[in-house]
Amino acid sequence: MKLIQRLFDSPFWALVRKEINQIIRNKQLMILLIVPPTIQLLLYGFILNPDVHNLRLGVIDYANISASRELVSAMTSNQIFTLESVPSSEKELSREVEEGKLDVGVIIPPDFPRQLAKNSAEIQVFIDAVNANTAGIASNYMNQIIQQYNLRITPGKTSPPISSNVVFLYNPGLTSSWFFVPGVMGLVLTLISTLVSAVTVVREKDTGTIEQLLMTPAANWEILLSKIVPLAFLLMGDVLLAITIATVIFHVPFRGNFILFLALSSMYVFVGISLGIMLATISSSQQQVVLTSFFINLPMVQTSGAIAPIEAMPPVFQVLSLLNPLRHYIAIVRGILLKGVGLDVLWMNVLALVAFAVVLLTISVNKFRSQLS
Structure with a gap:
């Protein structure tokens, strides 16, 4: 009880409450978290149908x-x-x-x-x-x-x-949406997590509130973590929205472990948030961060296997796609949903996702800390 009371009395909890209040008051952000993912999942799930080779x-x-x-x-x-x-x-x-x-x-x-x-x-x-x-x-x-x-x-x-x-x-009816919808889930989560986290941090620069944060009696890691935690919970809401659309509208089966799916999705959410914060630290305005995110996200989407199968890519890009965290997350989602496999099969993708989360989070924390200093 004392530990919980100490948490509620800490500067970190005050910063978390501030971030939650800002998010709730920001109607545009709430629309961004709900409307685009829904439209993209429905659109891509109904219309995508590419060819494959090799x-x-x-x-x-x-x-x-x-x-x-x-x-x-x-x-x-x-x-x-x-x-x-x-x-x-x-x-x-x-x-x-x-x-x-x-x-x-x-x-x-x-x-x-x-x-x-x-x-x-x-x-x-x-x-x-x-x-x-x-x-x-x-x-x-x-x-x-x-x-x-x-x-x-x-x-x-x-x-x-x-x-x-x-x-x-795994797909006896040859339903195309069973393949594309899990891929689009990863695509949407990538776009939303990087963009929302980047815009949230850059807004602090534009409004000048980052200087106010420097004067709070909180450590740099508390300031950064107070931004990550509320966004992570919101983006997990997007994960639940996506899986609901996939199973209810497109009848995508869920053959694997739901807890494992949520745990690995939350790990990928941290990858997306870390990437967004890193983009925010190298951008000076919201306009610039949006343009930079498109420069990063589009190659990630194209080499992930979300839309076009990886086997249809040139060999060089097939190798380079291993450096794409989205590729590993989509393999995890399809494996859990459609094949019902667990960590015994997906462990390489999970290890890659953990490595990306640690590296990107470390880089974003260091760059954010240098900016605060």
Whole structure:
């Protein structure tokens, strides 16, 4: 109780109350936090539908004969599929699809030669259908490749010797919005968190109240933290608004752990706020900070996989996208919502997000402290 009472009596709590009162009185800020995210989620969720290339393929060839190897070669010769993995078991193939390492998995059965001799062979094809558009394209191309292969090995015959049994994982209905809406959630959270936090700090400069803050009996970290905490709570409201729209309007499934989703979303909120504060410390006016945020946010969005799949980018940009925190957050959101995976699968993305949060928060704190000094 004494600790709580000491907190309420501290300069930090007084600064937090000041920030909350300013936010409540700022009607434009409240509109910015609610209206644009809602419109963007609805708009992008209904209209986005891009193409993809270079789908990652994993093959288990139990038959291991010349005909099966020729079939695999036919799958990879058109550059739509790239052979990334040759797992030793179906369990390993399923795990690689679940972890996002593969887009398509093919299993050629051990009795493939006998089936081929009877003119009725069947292979199993697993497609990660989190991205419905990618899954549809992969299915169509796979069927075309098999049909062309059938014509080549049995010219003139009407009944094809090989057929494929395609199974769509995670998104059996191939609903495009299930892929795009989680990406747009990360996009909107990035734009709103960086812009709102940057404008909030720059406003202190424009109005001259930053000099008043210097005269308060509070440490520099208390001044900065008093700005971060209220914004973080408000932006978590945006997260809840986005997930409500995703599940209620677009019927995006929520297969993972809700607490884990909130915890990792709050971590990304701190990344966005830290980036916004850093932008505010290098900008002298609200106009300048808005223009600077667009210069930073647009490349983040384009290389994140929110709109265009990362596999469709040039190899250089695929590597550079690893330095984009939004890419890791979108992978986390899609993994939790659509695949229901946890930290055992997403740990690399989580570690990257933690690293970005620590680095950006440290930089923004140091730059803000230098400005106060």
